[in-house]
Amino acid sequence: MELLAAHWVYLAGVLALIGFMVARKSVVVPAILATLLTTWVYTGSVFTGIGSVFSAAAVATTEFLNIFLVLAAVIAMIGAMKTIGAERMMVEPLAKLMRNNVISYFALFAVTYVLSMVFWPTPALALIAPFLLPAAIRVGLSPLAAAMAIAIAGQGMALASDYVIGVAPELSAGGAGVPADMIANRALILSWVVGAVAVSITYVLHVRNPGNGRVRRLVRREPATVAADGGDASVPAAVGEALLAKRAPAGADSPGSGEGGAAYGPDDLEEDSGEVRPPWTRLFALLVPAAFGLLVVVMIMGKFTDWVPGVDSGNGAALVGGLALLLTLAVSLTTGGEHRIEAAGGHFVDGLVAAFRAMGVVIPVAGFVLIGISDFAGRIMQLPEDVEPPSFLFDLILSGQQYIPDNPVLLMVAMLVVGMLIGLDGSGWTGLPFTGGLAEALSHSSGPETTATLAAIAQNAAGWTGGGTLIIWSSLVAVAGFTGVPVVTLARRLFIPVVAGLLLSVVVAAVIW
Numbered sequence: 380m381e382l383l384a385a386h387w388v389y390l391a392g393v394l395a396l397i398g399f400m401v402a403r404k405s406v407v408v409p410a411i412l413a414t415l416l417t418t419w420v421y422t423g424s425v426f427t428g429i430g431s432v433f434s435a436a437a438v439a440t441t442e443f444l445n446i447f448l449v450l451a452a453v454i455a456m457i458g459a460m461k462t463i464g465a466e467r468m469m470v471e472p473l474a475k476l477m478r479n480n481v482i483s484y485f486a487l488f489a490v491t492y493v494l495s496m497v498f499w500p501t502p503a504l505a506l507i508a509p510f511l512l513p514a515a516i517r518v519g520l521s522p523l524a525a526a527m528a529i530a531i532a533g534q535g536m537a538l539a540s541d542y543v544i545g546v547a548p549e550l551s552a553g554g555a556g557v558p559a560d561m562i563a564n565r566a567l568i569l570s571w572v573v574g575a576v577a578v579s580i581t582y583v584l585h586v587r588n589p590g591n592g593r594v595r596r597l598v599r600r601e602p603a604t605v606a607a608d609g610g611d612a613s614v615p616a617a618v619g620e621a622l623l624a625k626r627a628p629a630g631a632d633s634p635g636s637g638e639g640g641a642a643y644g645p646d647d648l649e650e651d652s653g654e655v656r657p658p659w660t661r662l663f664a665l666l667v668p669a670a671f672g673l674l675v676v677v678m679i680m681g682k683f684t685d686w687v688p689g690v691d692s693g694n695g696a697a698l699v700g701g702l703a704l705l706l707t708l709a710v711s712l713t714t715g716g717e718h719r720i721e722a723a724g725g726h727f728v729d730g731l732v733a734a735f736r737a738m739g740v741v742i743p744v745a746g747f748v749l750i751g752i753s754d755f756a757g758r759i760m761q762l763p764e765d766v767e768p769p770s771f772l773f774d775l776i777l778s779g780q781q782y783i784p785d786n787p788v789l790l791m792v793a794m795l796v797v798g799m800l801i802g803l804d805g806s807g808w809t810g811l812p813f814t815g816g817l818a819e820a821l822s823h824s825s826g827p828e829t830t831a832t833l834a835a836i837a838q839n840a841a842g843w844t845g846g847g848t849l850i851i852w853s854s855l856v857a858v859a860g861f862t863g864v865p866v867v868t869l870a871r872r873l874f875i876p877v878v879a880g881l882l883l884s885v886v887v888a889a890v891i892w
Contacts, residue, residue, distance in 0.1 A: 459723075469510065477520075530858045740867075750771070797843070
């Protein structure tokens with residue numbers, strides 16, 4: 380395959396992003412410049428290159444909009460509950476169950492994994508964050524350790540195998556020409572291996588020795604902020620503020636005040652009505668978890684029984700976000716006093732501001748990565764509809780196929796690397812038909828067992844990378860947004876545990892298959 384100059388520019392851009400992340404520098408600047416140069420070199424027009432910078436951001440925003448909105452809806456609900464103190468009453472029973480940081484760590488891990496297998500990680504995270512996360516942090520688990528446990532279980536283990544919903548194995552099987560069950564069974568075992576290694580290393584580094592995390596507990600009133608490179612900037616630690624902040628003294632700054640929107644705190648509500656509302660506090664402390672619990676039950680029953688209509692997996696996030704917004708309205712309109720209408724709108728605006736601040740760094744980076752995938756390249760580079768868009772990322776991988784040695788172990792390592800590269804798309808699934816086909820080509824007629832193993836290795840690697848735990852332009856930003864941990868810090872801390880697990884998974888695959 381002949382590689383064009385634009386292919387090499389794109390590759391240089393990918394390497395620059397990785398280098399900047401390792402060096403703890405902002406990745407926004409190299410992402411924008413790489414988008415400009417790649418489009419300019421490919422189309423020959425500097426004006427198209429300039430326009431692609433905006434187009435890439437627009438396409439990336441569209442792709443991640445559901446994550447933005449779910450995060451915003453849940454933050455809005457938490458903010459509304461906080462005005463009457465319902466969030467503190469709601470988490471008290473969970474706090475009693477989570478007696479220390481070790482129990483909390485493994486409880487978060489287990490619950491996240493089970494729910495993510497059924498609902499996929501982002502909707503599951505929206506269910507978990509308002510209830511389990513604050514209880515875990517109250518008993519001493521650091522936000523970093525909590526975020527890592529959630530990411531390993533959901534964005535890693537559950538999404539890499541996708542064993543229950545089965546989309547990923549079907550995509551891999553479509554290219555590999557083998558039954559999806561063969562790939563799914565292998566991917567499940569491999570995901571367990573990576574998860575066991577990652578959760579164990581994280582426990583040693585950040586739970587048993589929490590000082591290594593160097594991330595403060597989110598119990599402060601002032602907004603915790605992060606920048607694109609992981610430093611201080613202006614991203615509120617949404618869950619930490621909304622669920623864990625203690626009531627501020629008169630005149631203290633409120634996370635919901637200022638440019639984020641006119642949210643009303645407890646003092647405002649009491650001034651409007653002249654009384655405290657313990658009955659409403661108790662009601663919503665019970666109603667919110669009950670409503671989400673009922674939603675979980677209905678979705679599980681729809682998945683495994685015929686008693687209720689099934690819910691499409693893609694609608695899980697919409698149901699969670701919609702329920703959160705309705706509960707936000709219920710709290711605000713019931714307890715908001717004279718300002719109930721403004722309070723409801725203010726909470727929603729605060730949620731949107733917090734979500735976009737938390738995920739803003741992802742947009743230009745995701746836009747550049749997506750330009751390397753044919754499904755998005757045409758829109759980003761504004762190519763005519765009758766022109767076949769380029770596929771820079773897949774072309775680069777395919778061009779290196781001839782250099783892969785014909786050795787079983789080396790083939791597995793090669794498929795691991797290819798899977799991780801495919802995961803750079805930010806989903807981990809776009810290239811699975813390609814890796815499935817590559818697995819079939821590299822198996823050299825060794826039979827479906829070998830093909831399934833190679834495809835499962837690539838799927839597992841792509842899921843862990845792009846699902847994701849290793850790159851910041853994936854749904855990892857949702858975990859970062861809910862926990863208030865800088866997404867760059869989270870990805871960097873997950874690198875060693877996850878990569879160690881991926882390498883061990885290749886050894887396991889070589890031994891048992």
